[in-house]
Structures are given as C-alpha cells and as structure tokens.
Amino acid sequence: MALRRVAIDTWRENVAYLHRDCAVYRAEGFQALSKIEVRANGRRILATVNVVDDPAIVGCQELGLSEDAFAQLGVDNGHTVSVAQAEPPESMGALFRKIASERLTREDFGAIVRDIADHRYSKIELTAFVVACHRSELDREEVFFLTDAMVASGRRLDWHEPLVVDKHCIGGIPGNRTTMLVVPIVAAHGMLCPKTSSRAITSPAGTADTMEVLAKVELPLAQLADIVREHRGCLAWGGTAHLSPADDVLISVERPLSIDSAGQMVASILSKKVAAGATHLVLDIPIGPTAKVRSMPDAQRLRRLFEYVARRMGLSLDVVITDGRQPVGNGVGPVLEARDVMRVLQNDPRAPDDLRQKALRLAGRLIECDPDVRGGDGYAIARDILDSGRALARMNAIIAAQGSTGFDHNHPALGALTLDVVAPASGVVAGIDNYQIARVARLAGAPKVPGAGVDLMHKLGDTVAAGDLLYRVHASYPADLEFARHACERDSGYRLGTADEVPRVFVEF
Amino acid sequence: MALRRVAIDTWRENVAYLHRDCAVYRAEGFQALSKIEVRANGRRILATVNVVDDPAIVGCQELGLSEDAFAQLGVDNGHTVSVAQAEPPESMGALFRKIASERLTREDFGAIVRDIADHRYSKIELTAFVVACHRSELDREEVFFLTDAMVASGRRLDWHEPLVVDKHCIGGIPGNRTTMLVVPIVAAHGMLCPKTSSRAITSPAGTADTMEVLAKVELPLAQLADIVREHRGCLAWGGTAHLSPADDVLISVERPLSIDSAGQMVASILSKKVAAGATHLVLDIPIGPTAKVRSMPDAQRLRRLFEYVARRMGLSLDVVITDGRQPVGNGVGPVLEARDVMRVLQNDPRAPDDLRQKALRLAGRLIECDPDVRGGDGYAIARDILDSGRALARMNAIIAAQGSTGFDHNHPALGALTLDVVAPASGVVAGIDNYQIARVARLAGAPKVPGAGVDLMHKLGDTVAAGDLLYRVHASYPADLEFARHACERDSGYRLGTADEVPRVFVEF
Structure with missing residues (x-):
C-alpha cells in the first residue's frame, strides 16, 4: 500500500x-x-x-x-x-497481573515501560496501567523499579563531570519561576546545570513557556550540549531530548484523570532528572491550603519516598518544604513571569521580593552541594552572585547562546485587553487560591497567548481598602477576556479577612 | 461554525x-x-x-x-x-472515589452510568471506571445499583403481559446457536419471547449474525413489536432498540482489556434483559476446560450473583450449568450455524444431535415458567413442538415477517475455498479447544464473510484414524484462508488421545 x-x-x-x-x-x-x-x-x-x-x-x-x-x-x-x-504487547500478562493487584517484578516494569515508550499500548491499556498502579499504591521498591525502567526507556545523558546539579518543584504554585534564577546563579558559581524543563500541562506557564519569551528553547541536543559546556547552564525545553519518553505517554492519561499518586510523581520526576544526567537535585515541595500537598505529614511522607528512590537510583537529593500558600512573584503567565524574573536579575526595585528570596535559598542549597562550600554559606554566595550582576550576565549569555528574542522587561508585550479585579470591601488579604488564579490566567489565554495572564498587586497579609486593585487580568482576545471575567465573577480567588485569618505554615522558607 | x-x-x-x-x-x-x-x-x-x-x-x-x-x-x-x-462530567467525583476504592451509592452509579450513556466519558475515564470496578470487586449490592442504573440509562420496553420469557448464554462456546431453536419452540407454545441479540464481538458469529443469513435483523422497534404481537417471538438485532446503551460503551473498553469480571458480566446481561421487558430468564452457564467458566465452584459463585441481582431487579431467573467442553453443533460461522439450526428445525437426519438436545432442554426449562405446565414436563412439550414441525412453521413465519433471504439449508452458500484439517494419527478425540476453533473461524473470515467458518466432522469421544477429516475450513478470500491455515498448522485445536483422557464435567446437560 x-x-x-x-x-x-x-x-x-x-x-x-x-x-x-x-x-x-x-x-x-x-x-x-x-x-x-x-x-x-x-x-x-x-x-x-x-x-x-x-x-x-x-x-x-x-x-x-x-x-x-x-x-x-x-x-x-x-x-x-x-x-x-499487531501482536499484543509482550507485557500484557504483567499488566493483567497488576490489574489483579499483584506486586510486579523489576522485569515486569521493564517490559511494561518498554512497550509504553514504543507506543505499543492503547489509551485503554495505558489507563488500565495507571489506574491499577494508583490503586494498589505501588510499594517503594516498585516505585524504584518503575523509575529505573523509565530511565532505561530513553536516552541517558552523561556530562562526564562528577557534579551535575538540577532543581525541581512538584508544581501547583502559579508564578513560581525560581528555576530561571537558580540556573544562572549556580552556573555563575561554576556548577554544571543543564536544565531542561517542560511546557505547561495544566498550569498557566511552565518554565519552558516563560523562557521562550526571552530566547529559543527548542534546540537540538548537540547545540544544547555546546551551550552547557560553554556557559555551565541552559534553560531549554526537554521534549526533544527523548529523556524518559514513557513518562510523557503516561502523563497523557494521568492528567485527565487528575491522578497524581505519589509513586507516579516520584517516578516521573526522578526518571527525568537521572536521564538528564543530574547527580544532585534540590526538590521543592510547597505546602499550603491550595497547594498540591496540604499538610506537613503528607509532605514528609512524600519526602521519604523521594529520598528512598533517589538513593536507589544513585541520585543525591535535598528536599526542601516551602511556603505554598499563594502564588510566588506577581505575574502569572509567560510574559508576566519573564518580566518578574528579569526584574530580579536586574535588581530592579519593582522585583517581587518573595521570588527573589525563594530563588536565593534554593540556589544556596544547590551551591552547598559544592564540596568546597561550607554548610550554611550557600545563601550568601547566591546573594552575592545576584547582587553583583553576575547572575544577570550569565543569564544574558545563556539567552544569547540559545537565541535571544530581545525581550525588554520595561516594555513587556502584555495582552492589551485588561480586566481589573478590585477589593469588594476593606480588610486583610487572608487567602489566595492557587487553583483559581491559575484558572483565570489560563482562561485569559496563558500559556498559548504569552502576553495573557494575571498580575497580582497584593499578597497575603496586605491591608486593602474597598476598590483597591487586587489583580489585573491581561488578554489578547475578547473571547478569552470574557471567559476570565466569568470565572473572576464567580470566584476572584481572593479572600479578605483579618490578619488572624491568614493561614500559617511552618516551613524552611 | x-x-x-x-x-x-x-x-x-x-x-x-x-x-x-x-x-x-x-x-x-x-x-x-x-x-x-x-x-x-x-x-x-x-x-x-x-x-x-x-x-x-x-x-x-x-x-x-x-x-x-x-x-x-x-x-x-x-x-x-x-x-x-465541555464541562467535566458531573460524576467525576464519584469516579475518583471509585478509583480510590470507595464503595459507591445508588446515586453515584446512576450519575456515572448516565454520563457514560451520554458519551460524556472519554476512553480514559471509561477505562478508569472499568478497571476500578474490576479491581475493587463490586459487592453484590453495588452490582445491583450498576444494573439498575444501566436499565435506567436507556429505553425500557413493556409488553403488557405477565410472562415475557428470554434466554441467554454467557458465551464462549462456538456454534452454540440454541436461541434460534428455543425462540420458535416457546413462541409456538404461546409464550411471548421478543428476542433481541447481539452481533459477534470476539466470536465467529453472534445470534444476530446467524439469523441475518435467514432474514433481515435490523428492524425498527415498531415493526419488531408488530411481529412479536403476531408471532409471539422475533429474532432481531438489539442494537437499534437503545436498551442499556451504557453497556455498549463499557464493552468497548472491557473487550480489549479482556476484563470479564463477574460484576460487569451480570450487570451487562441482566440490564439488557430487564430493559427488553423480560420477566423470566433462563441463563446458560457452560463450563469446561476452554469455556469462560472452568470449574463448578466458579459457576456456582457466578450463579449466586446472577440470582441476587435478578431478584433485586424483579426478574425471575433459572440458571442452568451446561456442558461447555467443546463447540455445540457442527458448524461455526454464520452460514454453517444457520444450516445446523435449519436442519434441526426440519428434523433432517444430518442435524447435529447435541444442538437439538441442548435447545430442547433450554426450551423445556422456559416452558416450565408457564404456570399451567408441570415441573418436568417442559422437555417433552418442547420435543413435541419440534418433532411435529410446529417449531419450523413458527420459525418460517418469523423469517417471513422479518424479511426472508430465501436461505436453503440444502445448498448453503459456503465459502468456496476450503482447507481440510485431518487427524495426524489414530486415536480418540480427547479435547477440542473452543478458543482455537473460534480463532480459526474468525481468521477464515467469519462473521464478516457469512459463508466462512469451520465445519466440525468429529466431536469429543469419537474414534478417528490417521488422515480422517477432523474439520473443514471455508473461506471466500485467499488471504483469509492463508491466515486460517497458518493458525491450524500451529494448533489445530484438536487433541487426540485415549477414551480415558476425554475430560468429564458434571452438569445438568
């Protein structure tokens, strides 16, 4: 034929x-x-x-x-x-055993993940695997088997250096663009940080979407390697690198089912990191009432599972549990987040301090992976790199190497249509719903329309008067703005109250 | 747009x-x-x-x-x-709870099945529901809730008569075309038997496929009702009647996963019967080494679940556990099975006796639902109806009413290409694999090519000499015949041995 x-x-x-x-x-x-x-x-x-x-x-x-x-x-x-x-996939027997709640062996996971990466599973078989694994709560050794099989299903990079650092956040917090600050800081410190990121799946912007406002992010692997060797870091989209390809296939099923089981999250994140050649990873687990993880015991349980699997995979892991009560920075959406990042790098007085502080602390933890740095000194080193302009210089070098778009943070190309959401009464901002802010930003067009999104004017604990601007929605298309308006009218995502009502979390930072 | x-x-x-x-x-x-x-x-x-x-x-x-x-x-x-x-389906919350192993309420099943029948579930969500129900082994009350919701999801026929009979087999036995004999027999007895059947899903012929060799089976519901009122029975395809439509959607996922859990089977079968307006059902559960149910304890467990749910649904149920060690009749494939059925109705000496006996026994059980018939008399009444030609006359009336094709069982239009599978040595037929015979018939083209299939010349216990014909494969296209030949060469489906090696089952008939 x-x-x-x-x-x-x-x-x-x-x-x-x-x-x-x-x-x-x-x-x-x-x-x-x-x-x-x-x-x-x-x-x-x-x-x-x-x-x-x-x-x-x-x-x-x-x-x-x-x-x-x-x-x-x-x-x-x-x-x-x-x-x-087509012959049925070789691993169907193992799949049927998982459906029947059996514990699977290393070989079983190997066969299943190979078939998934080779697109031998239909959506139906994939879903059956995901639901069966979710329900039987993979034990921690099975999570290791799955992670290991996922690494083996694709390419594995080797940077031929003893220390290759990476950072990752489990997600769920809008505006949390620390990666674009941490990479230039630790690269300026001399550490190798070949960072590949994803695009947004359910959020208004992924690191790759935001970086794309500044520079090209879809680069062939050979060029990426050259950039990393020259500048000690990069900020690229990971989709072309064929790292843990089975993960991408599994996500296509997990997402619509809102299945985010601990085992699958751990396997997904750690397999990508190990495949990318990382030796040391700082992992950010935010907690808060509208974060993915809502309590400290849950965060600790997740931390232990990450640590077990990382150890089996030979990855040095440092987990930090952070404040996830509200979005980080002011902007939510690719251009708005790029603006915030560049303001921090440029030490612009308008830079959001929470984004700056969180990035410095994460960068500090990574810098302490350097055997020559004393425990506790990382933060100060990171701050010095940022304040001195060395982080900005490194970022500009990376942007130029990847292919600059000429972004100007003083004149960001925001969506021209706006909608102002104001305080209906006076009070203290006592709650900001991460989900609702993300939803409004997505309805406004982010990340597909880069200039669309939400610009937050007040954060938790701020005192506002009736009529004060809480946030401004940017959109490029009237239909998008109407969708966003509709969502804001139902629920602005902001809750006003008294200072006592601001939720507290006890986290490292 | x-x-x-x-x-x-x-x-x-x-x-x-x-x-x-x-x-x-x-x-x-x-x-x-x-x-x-x-x-x-x-x-x-x-x-x-x-x-x-x-x-x-x-x-x-x-x-x-x-x-x-x-x-x-x-x-x-x-x-x-x-x-x-699209707004997410209303029942997503219930689905997520089922994925998390919770027991669901009647309202939950109602909402889920409504969304499924309205095509609001994606393949992914459907699979998640099927796998989650399969794994948590729905308790028997949940199976009742599911069945009831499935009936409510579509049309429910009401024949305005106190006694509406039906028969059903759980499937898996090639050639088992008793329905086409039972319907004319019980209709000739005067019982109302508005039989709608399915087409083959994984088998070489469904009752609708075989009946289509004789008459039109896709009839509008109004015409069907007229036929039933006039002739007390029909043999039509059920697809147009919108009975338990959620079932058809669920099957599209269960089939590729080979998920055939008891709960889903019971809900599927009983919902269709109740929706079709049946008040009395005889259910055939064949057991044997290559049947769906392989042991008597399994058959009894399945029987009890059927009985519980039938009672809750207000359906009078009579379960018979039958001999499922081998195909029933000689022909496997639409034309070959139609030939066997017509030979039995015509009291042709070439009629397969096992098919005749099984149909008479099942018809006898249904006839005993008649309050005027004494327990134990059903078989003799059925035999009398068949031997006297009244069953044939009734069948011919139904065929004429639905629209005859003019089928002549003495000159069936079989696929012209043939392949003879012969005994490699002498011995006693000690095993016939239902799955392999079905597979060969399907590869030969059945049911899509009606004249394709397998014609069995020997059955369990027969003594054969080397070179004796075991079965003949019929096909219409050379490629089909080659596929079938390939399968036969790997495994003919027949096992020769000694008389002692013929498996035994202890069943009612």
Missing part, C-alpha cells in the same frame, strides 16, 4: 486511516480500533485503525497515518508500506 | 476535527484531546478534539465530526454549530 500523511494531530496516539473498501481492511479482519503494525524500510510502528469512507482522505490503495505516526515511521508520502494485525 | 461530516469511523468515540488555524481553537484554548461540547438545534454532544492541518479535511470556518458523532448530533452538513469547552 502507498503511505499517505493525513494532516490530523491525534496527540500521542498513532492513528492509521484505512478506507472501508480497502482489500487489507477486509481481508485481515481489522476493525475500527484494531491495533495494526505498519512496516516500511525496516521500521515499524503501531497504530489504531480509524475507518474512512471518503477517498479524499485516503483511497482504497492507501494507508493514512496521523501526523505523529507519520513522523515516527519516517518515510515519505507514497512510500510502500505493509500492514499486519 | 459550519458543520462538516468527516467520513471517518472512530467506533463509539466522538471525534471533532478542528483546523489548527480556526479562531475557536485558538481562542478557547482547546488542545488536541480536549473534550468539547457541540451544540446545534437545541441538541448537544460531546467530542474529543483532533487538530487538522489540511483544509481539505476541515477548513478554518468548519467543525468536522466523525460519522457516529455526526449522526448523534442529527443536523445536516453546513448547519451552524457552536462549540464550547
């Missing part, structure tokens, strides 16, 4: 389009949703069949492939391909 | 095709795989977004819908439609 690219993006699910009257479809007893194997040039991929009745999409002699699948097969339009009913 | 039918069959998953540059896609922050709500003319459906880059499939001003989704929305090509981000 002749291959045909069908310009449909089915997002991580390979779809093959076969005409209903095509001989292969009839002869092989394929059905809609059958899994088939498509071969060409010695390569093969798996795809799910959609049956087509319109020869304008695919003809009887053609096999259509969705965009991703077409790219994976890697041959040209019109190339001859052969198809066959 | 203008609606456009995209001629792609995505099998029970509604897909909306949006061009990447379409304003709505950009403004609303849809992503590939977002769920959207499509509205037109006061109707609304949910669909999953696939992003299209080819204006020949959908243009920037258009919204494409896959075939099923287009039919569900029920408006014409070019009709104006509006779209919005």
Whole structure:
C-alpha cells in the first residue's frame, strides 16, 4: 500500500486511516480500533485503525497515518508500506497481573515501560496501567523499579563531570519561576546545570513557556550540549531530548484523570532528572491550603519516598518544604513571569521580593552541594552572585547562546485587553487560591497567548481598602477576556479577612 | 461554525476535527484531546478534539465530526454549530472515589452510568471506571445499583403481559446457536419471547449474525413489536432498540482489556434483559476446560450473583450449568450455524444431535415458567413442538415477517475455498479447544464473510484414524484462508488421545 500523511494531530496516539473498501481492511479482519503494525524500510510502528469512507482522505490503495505516526515511521508520502494485525504487547500478562493487584517484578516494569515508550499500548491499556498502579499504591521498591525502567526507556545523558546539579518543584504554585534564577546563579558559581524543563500541562506557564519569551528553547541536543559546556547552564525545553519518553505517554492519561499518586510523581520526576544526567537535585515541595500537598505529614511522607528512590537510583537529593500558600512573584503567565524574573536579575526595585528570596535559598542549597562550600554559606554566595550582576550576565549569555528574542522587561508585550479585579470591601488579604488564579490566567489565554495572564498587586497579609486593585487580568482576545471575567465573577480567588485569618505554615522558607 | 461530516469511523468515540488555524481553537484554548461540547438545534454532544492541518479535511470556518458523532448530533452538513469547552462530567467525583476504592451509592452509579450513556466519558475515564470496578470487586449490592442504573440509562420496553420469557448464554462456546431453536419452540407454545441479540464481538458469529443469513435483523422497534404481537417471538438485532446503551460503551473498553469480571458480566446481561421487558430468564452457564467458566465452584459463585441481582431487579431467573467442553453443533460461522439450526428445525437426519438436545432442554426449562405446565414436563412439550414441525412453521413465519433471504439449508452458500484439517494419527478425540476453533473461524473470515467458518466432522469421544477429516475450513478470500491455515498448522485445536483422557464435567446437560 502507498503511505499517505493525513494532516490530523491525534496527540500521542498513532492513528492509521484505512478506507472501508480497502482489500487489507477486509481481508485481515481489522476493525475500527484494531491495533495494526505498519512496516516500511525496516521500521515499524503501531497504530489504531480509524475507518474512512471518503477517498479524499485516503483511497482504497492507501494507508493514512496521523501526523505523529507519520513522523515516527519516517518515510515519505507514497512510500510502500505493509500492514499486519499487531501482536499484543509482550507485557500484557504483567499488566493483567497488576490489574489483579499483584506486586510486579523489576522485569515486569521493564517490559511494561518498554512497550509504553514504543507506543505499543492503547489509551485503554495505558489507563488500565495507571489506574491499577494508583490503586494498589505501588510499594517503594516498585516505585524504584518503575523509575529505573523509565530511565532505561530513553536516552541517558552523561556530562562526564562528577557534579551535575538540577532543581525541581512538584508544581501547583502559579508564578513560581525560581528555576530561571537558580540556573544562572549556580552556573555563575561554576556548577554544571543543564536544565531542561517542560511546557505547561495544566498550569498557566511552565518554565519552558516563560523562557521562550526571552530566547529559543527548542534546540537540538548537540547545540544544547555546546551551550552547557560553554556557559555551565541552559534553560531549554526537554521534549526533544527523548529523556524518559514513557513518562510523557503516561502523563497523557494521568492528567485527565487528575491522578497524581505519589509513586507516579516520584517516578516521573526522578526518571527525568537521572536521564538528564543530574547527580544532585534540590526538590521543592510547597505546602499550603491550595497547594498540591496540604499538610506537613503528607509532605514528609512524600519526602521519604523521594529520598528512598533517589538513593536507589544513585541520585543525591535535598528536599526542601516551602511556603505554598499563594502564588510566588506577581505575574502569572509567560510574559508576566519573564518580566518578574528579569526584574530580579536586574535588581530592579519593582522585583517581587518573595521570588527573589525563594530563588536565593534554593540556589544556596544547590551551591552547598559544592564540596568546597561550607554548610550554611550557600545563601550568601547566591546573594552575592545576584547582587553583583553576575547572575544577570550569565543569564544574558545563556539567552544569547540559545537565541535571544530581545525581550525588554520595561516594555513587556502584555495582552492589551485588561480586566481589573478590585477589593469588594476593606480588610486583610487572608487567602489566595492557587487553583483559581491559575484558572483565570489560563482562561485569559496563558500559556498559548504569552502576553495573557494575571498580575497580582497584593499578597497575603496586605491591608486593602474597598476598590483597591487586587489583580489585573491581561488578554489578547475578547473571547478569552470574557471567559476570565466569568470565572473572576464567580470566584476572584481572593479572600479578605483579618490578619488572624491568614493561614500559617511552618516551613524552611 | 459550519458543520462538516468527516467520513471517518472512530467506533463509539466522538471525534471533532478542528483546523489548527480556526479562531475557536485558538481562542478557547482547546488542545488536541480536549473534550468539547457541540451544540446545534437545541441538541448537544460531546467530542474529543483532533487538530487538522489540511483544509481539505476541515477548513478554518468548519467543525468536522466523525460519522457516529455526526449522526448523534442529527443536523445536516453546513448547519451552524457552536462549540464550547465541555464541562467535566458531573460524576467525576464519584469516579475518583471509585478509583480510590470507595464503595459507591445508588446515586453515584446512576450519575456515572448516565454520563457514560451520554458519551460524556472519554476512553480514559471509561477505562478508569472499568478497571476500578474490576479491581475493587463490586459487592453484590453495588452490582445491583450498576444494573439498575444501566436499565435506567436507556429505553425500557413493556409488553403488557405477565410472562415475557428470554434466554441467554454467557458465551464462549462456538456454534452454540440454541436461541434460534428455543425462540420458535416457546413462541409456538404461546409464550411471548421478543428476542433481541447481539452481533459477534470476539466470536465467529453472534445470534444476530446467524439469523441475518435467514432474514433481515435490523428492524425498527415498531415493526419488531408488530411481529412479536403476531408471532409471539422475533429474532432481531438489539442494537437499534437503545436498551442499556451504557453497556455498549463499557464493552468497548472491557473487550480489549479482556476484563470479564463477574460484576460487569451480570450487570451487562441482566440490564439488557430487564430493559427488553423480560420477566423470566433462563441463563446458560457452560463450563469446561476452554469455556469462560472452568470449574463448578466458579459457576456456582457466578450463579449466586446472577440470582441476587435478578431478584433485586424483579426478574425471575433459572440458571442452568451446561456442558461447555467443546463447540455445540457442527458448524461455526454464520452460514454453517444457520444450516445446523435449519436442519434441526426440519428434523433432517444430518442435524447435529447435541444442538437439538441442548435447545430442547433450554426450551423445556422456559416452558416450565408457564404456570399451567408441570415441573418436568417442559422437555417433552418442547420435543413435541419440534418433532411435529410446529417449531419450523413458527420459525418460517418469523423469517417471513422479518424479511426472508430465501436461505436453503440444502445448498448453503459456503465459502468456496476450503482447507481440510485431518487427524495426524489414530486415536480418540480427547479435547477440542473452543478458543482455537473460534480463532480459526474468525481468521477464515467469519462473521464478516457469512459463508466462512469451520465445519466440525468429529466431536469429543469419537474414534478417528490417521488422515480422517477432523474439520473443514471455508473461506471466500485467499488471504483469509492463508491466515486460517497458518493458525491450524500451529494448533489445530484438536487433541487426540485415549477414551480415558476425554475430560468429564458434571452438569445438568
């Protein structure tokens, strides 16, 4: 059959389009949703069949492939391909045992993760795996097996240095863009920090989205390596590096189910870090009433699981439990967050102090991984690097190396349509809902529209008068602004009260 | 936006095709795989977004819908439609609680099943529900809640008679076409038996596929009701009747995962029967080494669950545990099975006796639901109806009413390509693998190619000589025959041994 690219993006699910009257479809007893194997040039991929009745999409002699699948097969339009009913994935037995609540072996996890990374699992099989693992609460050794298998499923970078540092936050706090400060600080200290980040999945901005306001982030791995060698750091999107690819596939199922079980979170984060070649990791677990983790006992339990698996993986891990009661910084959305980051780097008086302080503390912890630094000295070293302008210089070098966009933090390209949300009465800001602020920013268009988002004017503990501006929403499209307005009217995300009502958390910083 | 039918069959998953540059896609922050709500003319459906880059499939001003989704929305090509981000299904909270192993209430099951029947669940959410229910082994009251909710999710027929009989087999035994004998027998006895059946899902023929060899089976419900009133029975496909529609959706996920948990089987079968208006049901549970149920304790456990739920649903249930060691009858595949059925009805000496006996016993049990029949007399009454030709006459009347195809059992239209599978040595047939025989018949083309299948010449306990014909495979296409040959060569499905090696089962019949 002749291959045909069908310009449909089915997002991580390979779809093959076969005409209903095509001989292969009839002869092989394929059905809609059958899994088939498509071969060409010695390569093969798996795809799910959609049956087509319109020869304008695919003809009887053609096999259509969705965009991703077409790219994976890697041959040209019109190339001859052969198809066959796909054998069920090798690991189905292990999957069925997990569904039946059995504990799995290292080999089982290896086989399952390999099949997932090779796109041999359908959405249905993937979901079954995720739900089964979630429900049986993988024991900590199983989490290690899963993590290890996920690292093995993709590329593993080796920087040939004894100390490769990284930082990560488990997420959930809008505006929390410390990575873009920590990387230039520790790189300026001379530590190797080859940071790859993700784009937003459910949040209004990921580090990659925000960095993209300043510089190119989709870089070939070879160029990335050159930049890291020259500048000791980078701030790039991790999607091209093929690190722990099974993780990306699993996330596509976990997200819509809001499944965020501890085991899967630990495996996801640590597998990416180990695959990226990190030797030392500082991990930020924020707690607060609207953070992912809401109590100290939960945070401690999660910390212990991270520490166990990190130790088995040979990764040196330093967990810090931080204040997650409200967004960090003022801006929420790619351009607004980039503005905050650049203001901190430039020691601009308008820079949000909470973002600066959190970044300095995290950078300080990473700097203390340096055997030549005394415990307790990290913070001061980080502050000195930032105040002296060396962090800014390093950031500018990294931006230039990746390809600058010429961003000017004094004139950020914000969405021109605005909506002001004001205090309905006077009082003290006693609560800011991370979820609702993120939701408003997303409805306003972030991260797809980089200049969209929310600019916070007051934070927890601030005293406001009726009519004072709490935050300003920026959007570029009227429909987006209306969606955001609707959400704000239902719930602004701000709660006013008395100073006593501000929730307290007892954290390191 | 203008609606456009995209001629792609995505099998029970509604897909909306949006061009990447379409304003709505950009403004609303849809992503590939977002769920959207499509509205037109006061109707609304949910669909999953696939992003299209080819204006020949959908243009920037258009919204494409896959075939099923287009039919569900029920408006014409070019009709104006509006779209919005879908609200998450109401029952997500209950789903998440089931994932977390909680016991659910009647209201929870009601909300979940309603959302499933309305196609508000994605494949991922569906799978999560199925796996979560499977793993937590629904308790028997939960199975009742699920069954009841499934009945409520669709149409419920009421025949306005005190006695409406039905029969059902849990499946897994090729050739087991007793329904097509039981219906005319009990209808000839005067009982109301409005039988709707399914098409094959994983088997080489369902009752609807086999009946279709003889008559039309896709009939509008009003016509079906007329036939039932006139002839006291029918043999139709149930797909058009909208009975327990959530069941069809759940099956689309259970099948690829080979999940066949007792709770889901009971809810699936009983919901269909109650929705079809049955008051009395005879249920056939075959046991044997390659049947779905392999031991008597398993069969008894399943029987008790069926009985509990049937009682709560107000359905009178008679469970019979039968011999499932091998296929029933000789033919496997629509035409071959239709031939066997007609031979039994015509008292043809070539009629397979096992099929005749099993049908008579099942019909006898149903006839004993008649308050005027003494316990133990059913079999003799059924035999009399069959031997006298009254069953044949009734079947011919039903066939004529539904629309006869003019099938002649003396000249069945079998696939012209054949393959003879012979005994490799002499011995006694000591095992016939139901799964392998079904597999060979499917590879040969059944049920899609009605004349394809397997014709068994010897059954368990028969003595054969080397070279004797065990079975003949029929196919219509060379590729199909090659697939079947390949499977037969690996494993013919027959095991030869001594008379002592024939497995024994202790069943009612």
